[in-house]
Amino acid sequence: MTPPGLALDDYAPIIGPAxxxxxxxxxxxxxxxxxxxxxxxxVGGGVAELLNRLIPLLKxxxxxxxxxxIRGGQEFFEVTKAIHNAxxxxxxxxxxxxxxxxxxxxxxxxxxxxxxxxxxxxxxxQPLPLVAARAPGRGQWVWRCHVDxxxxxxxxxxxxxxxxVRYDASVFSAPEFSQVLxxxxxxxxxxxxxxxxxxRDMTTTEIEAxxxxxxxxxxxxxxxxxxxxxxxxxxxxxxxxxxxVRRTVECQLVLAGGGAADDPExxxxxxxxxxxxDGDPLIHILDLPPFSDREINALQRASAVVVQKSxxxxxxxxxxxxxxxxxxxxxxxVGGIPLQVLHNLTGLLVHSAEGTAYRIRTLLRxxxxxxxxxxxxxxxxxxxxxxxxxxxxxxxxxxxLRHPGERIIxxx
Amino acid sequence: MELKxxxxxxxxxxxxIIELTGRSARSLPELRSGIAEVxxxxxxxxxxxxxxxRFFAAQRFTSDFARWAVEVLQDxxxxxxxxxxxxxxxxxxxxxxxxxxxVIDDRLCEGQPPAPAPPGRxxxxxxxxxxxxxxxxxxxxxxxxxDGIRRASDRTLFFHLIEARLRIGRCTTDLSCWLSDExxxxxxxxxxxxxxxxxxxxxxxxxxxxxxxxxxx
Numbered sequence: 001m002t003p004p005g006l007a008l009d010d011y012a013p014i015i016g017p018a019x020x021x022x023x024x025x026x027x028x029x030x031x032x033x034x035x036x037x038x039x040x041x042x043v044g045g046g047v048a049e050l051l052n053r054l055i056p057l058l059k060x061x062x063x064x065x066x067x068x069x070i071r072g073g074q075e076f077f078e079v080t081k082a083i084h085n086a087x088x089x090x091x092x093x094x095x096x097x098x099x100x101x102x103x104x105x106x107x108x109x110x111x112x113x114x115x116x117x118x119x120x121x122x123x124x125x126q127p128l129p130l131v132a133a134r135a136p137g138r139g140q141w142v143w144r145c146h147v148d149x150x151x152x153x154x155x156x157x158x159x160x161x162x163x164x165v166r167y168d169a170s171v172f173s174a175p176e177f178s179q180v181l182x183x184x185x186x187x188x189x190x191x192x193x194x195x196x197x198x199x200r201d202m203t204t205t206e207i208e209a210x211x212x213x214x215x216x217x218x219x220x221x222x223x224x225x226x227x228x229x230x231x232x233x234x235x236x237x238x239x240x241x242x243x244x245v246r247r248t249v250e251c252q253l254v255l256a257g258g259g260a261a262d263d264p265e266x267x268x269x270x271x272x273x274x275x276x277x278d279g280d281p282l283i284h285i286l287d288l289p290p291f292s293d294r295e296i297n298a299l300q301r302a303s304a305v306v307v308q309k310s311x312x313x314x315x316x317x318x319x320x321x322x323x324x325x326x327x328x329x330x331x332x333x334v335g336g337i338p339l340q341v342l343h344n345l346t347g348l349l350v351h352s353a354e355g356t357a358y359r360i361r362t363l364l365r366x367x368x369x370x371x372x373x374x375x376x377x378x379x380x381x382x383x384x385x386x387x388x389x390x391x392x393x394x395x396x397x398x399x400x401l402r403h404p405g406e407r408i409i410x411x412x
Numbered sequence: 413m414e415l416k417x418x419x420x421x422x423x424x425x426x427x428x429i430i431e432l433t434g435r436s437a438r439s440l441p442e443l444r445s446g447i448a449e450v451x452x453x454x455x456x457x458x459x460x461x462x463x464x465x466r467f468f469a470a471q472r473f474t475s476d477f478a479r480w481a482v483e484v485l486q487d488x489x490x491x492x493x494x495x496x497x498x499x500x501x502x503x504x505x506x507x508x509x510x511x512x513x514x515v516i517d518d519r520l521c522e523g524q525p526p527a528p529a530p531p532g533r534x535x536x537x538x539x540x541x542x543x544x545x546x547x548x549x550x551x552x553x554x555x556x557x558x559d560g561i562r563r564a565s566d567r568t569l570f571f572h573l574i575e576a577r578l579r580i581g582r583c584t585t586d587l588s589c590w591l592s593d594e595x596x597x598x599x600x601x602x603x604x605x606x607x608x609x610x611x612x613x614x615x616x617x618x619x620x621x622x623x624x625x626x627x628x629x
Contacts, residue, residue, distance in 0.1 A: 018565040022425045025545060175432050175536035185432040187538065345468050383465050396429040400541045407453040408579060411545035
């Protein structure tokens, strides 16, 4: 895998030259140790997106970094989808045949991939059993779990756990997402890239052009939720909240998602959403194709309020994106959202459709308060949830793994 | 004539990685047990770690213990007492830990403890692994020191003014030590030691430090 070129200096206007210099100093002291990232897909999905941005920066810092992607057939990925659902607590029967296939595909990949590096980072459960192929005494292996495994189906977790404990360390996105393990566990928050198409600055002209293309008139405040059409994102609840707001305040609603085309459940949810909208011309339901980053960027930037009314959520990177764009956010207090939305400071946390309506109305009526939340949110994301923070944390972890048991590490 | 130090003051920067301990607390007594047993690194991280970026220090408590006590246990009294701890008050993390335990013990002796946290709102203990490395510049005179303070990052200021004192066990701040021992300016060291670090932003802190280093006789 060879992601496109990006240089750390490109981020200096955002995080400042001092922060860039500090990252370079941290990297220089790793003295060229080789890094290998392994996941299950090169494009699509949050992990591929993250690696596509992170790896060029690691290379720019002089750290030899490779990216390997495991291969597996459709049956294998059906097994890993079942495992993924089980980790989220969905009852799943993982048969002996499914387990065998999971391990066989890992063994095949171990035979064909070059897994030799000083630090090997395995992302998510799909390539987890590769650790069986580690050469004795060579390199350190870290399992980076992007999934919330706090309430898994126990049988499936026990099966995976046998592999997790063979790693030198594990990394989770938040303490709440982890499990008790006998190996050290670290926390690295997910991150967004401010220079990516989905987050880069846009001119007003560009934003207006996208709105025109999508058939949205900018003649009244836009309230937006960006999420795939999934019941756990509660799009029908967002419509209910919007209808409550419309009793007293003028606005329009955009529900922008994707993935319905190849997801039977997504199709059903999209139908439910259309029924709930009941032909309201001010509710725009956009089933966007993959890679609609420019459209999503423009929609978020054009919004007076961004909503994320999830019933369950992972870290919630759509919230991070909205905060980065200085949008006032109204979001459910679930998953990783409270780590980003500090109530009354960087956004507003809610627990119901009524609460969502109340807070949207407040923000539409008080633009100064909305602006203050947006500014705060932007600054908060700048320090904690950008690719550059992610990079710094990976460098710190690489150093920490070289000094096991030490809590204060002095670098020369 | 400008004073010149025998040894230059080397500016350092830090990076942190957070390690999860796997330990959590659902109630004030469980929080107390955890505080008594976790590492000093964990105590420091939860008490003063947030001073590194100073977000919203005026609007919310910077101590994780205090914030959890008010946001989850809804016990304002213990939260306020936990919040009012200043890095300069404590010669060591041991002393800091003892003070925190005393505050919780006093609260538990006062009567009924607050209701436990609902599921999913537990306090998760973690600890910061600190990497400390030269930032690439140094000062041999007061003028150079001021220049260094002006260019220092949030992390550099946090390290020299807060972390070095408690985690590395320096006498006061390591800046004060240098002013006193190497530059022969104990009055400036004394002034620096009396600063209040609970200011709204890093820029405010920087200006305070620079002001304390002015008007040298």
